[in-house]
Amino acid sequence: MEGPAMAAPLDPVIAQIIPLLPLRDPTTMTPQSARDSLRALAAARAAVPPPPVDTVQDIKVKGGAGPLDARLYRIGSDPAPTVVFFHGGGWVAGDLETHDRQARNLAIETGAVVVSVDYRRPPETRFPGAFEDAFAAARDIFNRVAEFGGDAKRLGVAGDSAGGNLAAATAIACRDAGIKLAAQLLVYPVTDVAGHYADARENARFPSRAENADGYFLSRAVMEWFCGHYLADPGHGADWRVSPLRAASLAGLAPAIVATASFDPLRDEGAAYARALEAAGVRVKHHEGPGLIHGYFGLGDASDVARAEAQRARADFKALLARGI
Template sequence: MMLDRDAAQMLEAIASAARPPWDALSPEEARASYMAGREATMPAPMPVAEVRDIAIPGPHGAIPLRLYRPATAPASGSPALAFFHGGGWVLGNLESHDGVCRHLAGRSGCVVVAVDYRLAPEHKFPGALDDAFAATRWLAAEALALGLDPTRLAVGGDSAGGNLAAAACLLAREAGGSPAIAFQLLLYPATDFAMDTGSHRSFGEGHLLTRANMVWFRDHYLNHPGEAADWRASPLRAASLAGLPPAYVLTASHDPLRDEGEAFALRLVEAGIPVTLWRVPGLIHGFLPMGKAIAASGAALDRVAAALRAGLAG
């Protein structure tokens, strides 16, 4: 399968620029590089009716959230998505995925609540997951006060955020179904720190996200290599995926994380969970926020938003 033309041109431009890879930088330098890339590739933000920053109590201090309410969302009883950004548990923030959250809210009609969870290496595993799950529980508890329907709450995210969303669903199941999560939206998710799949071997170099990047992320996030076997870090390694909510899983054809995302989808199906899996042809990891550089990202986000709307239909 051929690379999407826009993706290929962007990869060529990155190679020509000869910028140091994230794994050659300090976390602070990598964060600055990541945000510079976002500013160069993010399209103009989609307008929504309300954007509101909130700080909520977390297990280790306040957790910043950003709520996006589209004009089509009802004043009460709106479906909602808790969204966890990607960035390898080390990079990213509310700004890096502002465009994605606006697009999902505007096109789905759902309220989207972005979660600015703590990052590694300052906060090691399971700090990010602790914050993601605490924010999900808070959103469920405060749903009525926020004009949301507590029975139509989804969790989702891209890459590392997809990892956190899948793990949050497992934590909720282990807590007896509390909070009640109705849907999971997993966008090229990281599901296993083994990094030994065919797609890791085929696309681990030259396709933006590299194997060296993933090792760097892993080593910053985990306290020690043995934690890779913990299902809270590698949701694919959970003994059972039974009892999880229905899922929409997006993978990209030229992504090293492709196979582990699809393996997670297959295990959900084997557990009797309704799943829609879409492998986007010709695309690379992390393409969804890059609408200024990769034209296909806008249509893909439209399709994801439609799946979210259908998954939370009352």
């Protein structure tokens, strides 16, 4: 990230939305209240018709310990790329409903068959459950690609926030398993949870954790809360399956589109992951999200700035998928 001198100011439309957003008080938040508030946010838009796709189908896919619910989105019926999508929500909250519009926009703007996966969530299922579900689901979907997009040369993973974390870790696991991906779309991903956002020395490596600790929707304290639910053992923070920035090697990973937001505590670890991928010889395009906050892919109906930046990232992802492997 360039120095703050040229930084774009917070989008004024976003500034007005921030006070209306949930998940802001970790002192009173429970897993159920976090889930309910994200669901309520999605339900509040029920009067706005969702972006239309040709097919929406609830299906089952394999998880790490049994079948998972998933939802398939498709435009048309021609052979297409297949993208496995993991929703955000700090691993704890978020589901197929809260991210329905995001999955639809991904299908519409990339032409891919998008399969949104309902992985098991903490605290009921702790790390590495969500990761194991994400990788098992991706492997299952790619093994059955004829039922989806039908083109084994155009496979991708995508996700936002905790879902971006799962997509990044799944891309590493796919490389290790010999599954060739054409692209990964990592939207304001969590990439390094060592120290659980509570350790001053670890936090100092990413200045955005202090600069954007509070006041921009996602807070550093809420990230600490999420980690506390996902990770049963503090030592797990060093595991690449939850901290992909700590993987032994990022060489040979799928080309990546990384989107970050300037007013996001996760900004610098996302940027660090983009740089680390590039240093490992992976093709990367980084969208810095000037003037935007964490969660902006869900704010495109309200903010033109958010919509345009999300569309640019999805267009780049589409181009990678179209090229194939």
